[in-house]
Amino acid sequence: MDTTLTFDAPAPAAEAPKGKRRIADDTALLRAAAELTRELSAANPRIYWADFLASVVIGYAALAATIMAGSVGWALAFGLVAVLALYRAESFIHELTHLKHSTVSGFRAAWNALLGVPMLVPSFMYEGVHNLHHAKTRYGTAEDPEYLPLALMKPWTLPAFILVAALAPVALIIRFAVLAPLSLLSPKLRETVVARYSGLQINPAFRRRAPEGEAARLWTRLEVAASLWAVTLVVLVATGAIPLRAFLIVLAVASVVAVLNQVRTLVAHLWENEGEPMTVTAQYLDSVNVPPPGLLPALWAPVGLRYHALHHLLPSVPYHNLGTAHRRLAAVLDPGSPYFKANYKGLTGLMWKIGLSSITRGR
Incomplete structure (x- = not known):
């Protein structure tokens, strides 16, 4: 999961002068990545099911414990567990966009039923959007x-980029409880909802096309389910059937999950491209790996997201095999290979690097 829903994010800065040196593809890196990982593209259903179901059970149990906690201290402790577990479970939406669903039968349906619809992030919000980010001619444009x-944008856009994510749960309730039903009465509103408010994206200029075929049918089923749940939730809170305190706690946990994901999104790339198409190697170098021995990235970049740059080289490799792919490449590539230039130690250094670049180069 690389993005958070934004309604009106800060607009990009004016385009910088062209002419930045184009980074050529490193054939040794691309050849090694292809040859050393051929058998790693098969997803293991047992890992997917065990990891996801454990995350969901822990996340919802901790959320319930947060609501029922008798003290602020226990509420914060349980809330932290709920955030990390639900964030991990939600991050499987990224895997859904790359997974051959026949290899892990029923996983997409289970993900939507247990997390996507209840958290108002059904998979259609990401499927059909994220794959465009991996298109060789679209990345960074x-x-x-x-x-x-x-x-390259003004420094104030970085904290704004993170803080706007806190509003995502409220925005999603409005999108499914209000805009979706109203859009049935207005073709023009429906067009706007589909184009602007139906994708987990950060580029405010992006306009989504309406789905077709089976994708459209899946979209309809999931949108109806999410809208019914959102309307029911609003009614239950308004009538007091769900206590306001419990609802606000759930909203707070969901907001922290969204902010945590936005922080991870901020350090997933270096964000230095000025709109021109990039080679695969250039895309890799603009992306970020945070490999071991660091332990914290397993929490803030779960489900393989700590290998985000490697994922851009090998998008078909499932999350549970990315660590093996990384070790193989690190063992055979020359120390001067571009592969090692996308590896970073941790969150703080990355945020400092991006923030400093914004201060010195931002417009």
């Missing part, structure tokens, strides 16, 4: 829904 030149 105005047609990429998941890219903004954040390192």
